[in-house]
Amino acid sequence: MNHALQGIRVLLADDHAIVRLGFRLLLEGAGANVVGEASCGEDAVRLYAETQPDMLVMDVSMPGIGGLAALERLLVWEAKARVLMLSAHHDDIVPVRALRLGASGYLCKRAAPEEFLRAVGQVAGGRRYLDPELAQAVALAQLSGSTNPVDTLTEKELAVFLKLAEGRSVNDVAGDFCLSPSTVGTHLYNIKQKLNVRNSAELTLVAVHNGLIEA
């Protein structure tokens, strides 16, 4: 047992209970203290306020508003929050987004347990962390000034885009984000313009092709 994370208070947010269990055991094994578990973005924000952890470990894709929107909300409320984002995807867009939004770290869920613990340690220590597997793609995306139209979406539009691409309706998304359907409709209009898509099937395809959601 190493105790690299001794005394660090961690909040876990992931919609898979068994995954949370695994991470919890790993974290506790390294000496950390898991102060709460959330299964959706809204819960994560609420629990963060309640438990005031040292850091939040949060999956990008979750029911409700999802990880990115939760991150945005949380940082509005607590700008100094340290958040390590997890994702099952390995593209460059979501990590860049997350890091721009203010996430302290970004880790691919496929990473080895030790890598996960190291990432948590880095973020808890106030440093930033980027999955080595993604680092190159992210750096290149930044350097080459990617022409991917998805990059032109605003944070809000991206969040709405991801939800719509998952097949949720405008009303569902409006409910998730506590927005009026007409606002979501406006976002949808802008998204379609920027991505040059005509219908939701194409929208999904763009998301799939960019690795934002699984096919």
Add this chain to the structure above:
Amino acid sequence: MIANRRRLSLHTRVGLVFTGLAASLLLILAGLWLHGTRNAIHEEVEAANRVSVQWLKALVGELNEVPPSALPIRLLGVVRPLGRIRANALEVLAPDGRSLYHSPPPTYKAGRSVPSWFAALLTPEFAPRRLPVGELQLILQPDASRSVIDAWDDLLAMAGWALALLAVIFGVSRLALDRALRPLEQVMAALDRTGSGRFDTRLPVFATPELGRLSRAFNGMADRLSEAVNDNVRLETEHEVARRMQGHLEEERRSIARELHDELAQGITAVRALAGAIVQRSGDLPAVQSPAQSIVGVTGDMQQGVKNILQRLRPLSVTGFAPALERLLGAWRTQHEEIELSVDLALGNKPLPDEVAQAVLRIVQEGLTNIVRHSGASRAELCVSRNAGRLQIRLCDNGHGRDGRPSAQAGSGFGLAGMGERVAALAGQLEFTTPADGGFCLLATLPDLILSEEVS
């Protein structure tokens, strides 16, 4: 007038032509007959005239001894019973020119006459013969009018027969044509039926050799036509089936990918984390820690495997396709530095269906291979562009054109036939051209529609 003639049926027209020909022939015959008749009349009248003159001369010789005072009585006594002498009118003139006697008009066909044109045509010219008898004059005037009337009567009779003959010729030729061309009605009906889409129409083989050939040609054409239509229907059906299957396949892939990602990948992540937790807690239990370590390692491999499967299930995106194409071109360039390759890629941002992307890669690869193998070119140019829902590949070289190059026909081997099938399977078009200034050009156009969109 012309419109009127057009309205006549073929039968009538051919009948008229026949009848006209026969009529011309008859007219020529009539002309010949007229000529002959004219000569005959001439000879006949002349012969009659001569005989009459000789006979009259002999008669007149006998009257020479008669005293002049009794002469008129004696002459008239001789002449009067004679009446006309074989188509010659007789006239006796007194010394002062008075007519003492004129033979009576002919009794044969008395009172009849012929149209003046006909008479003018046939009547020979004869000068009257004058025989002096003492102081009197005997005038013998040849008169062909009776022969001309005979000829006229003959002509009328022949004309009647000729008209009857012409009528028969017209009627018979029309009937014969009617019979011979009756199959044309069937041919036209068959063409009309075929024209209105009934491709099962066939013609019987007609007895007339020409029409027999016509019907065989028609039936052959109809067979080809219905085969082609059947082929089209089959191809369309196959295409539709393929499209649907492709759609189902995509749907299936998607759900498998979702399952893999949502359930399996998360499960593996969980197992990995749990195994990691066991490793953490079993430092003093090597018998537990080492298998747990193995689990961590194996789950890592499994995650890599899931990632690979997900990547294969995921359609080639533009971002995945462009690098693949670049890789292909880069590899080719390093292998064939002797050929200068210029590339213009305009792939746009929209995702490309997997099959299209694969086809493009394969077509470019095969096209480049052919350039190396067959063209002897020093320069090649590749353009890939997307426009209005179509993706176009244009690959040109400056080699020696089509010489020794396989054609686009199926079975020609090399890459082109396979390329053609690949393009056809996607309902695209493939063309090969040899520009005027030499070289060889391949032009493939593929629809870059998104199949899954249509199915969903």
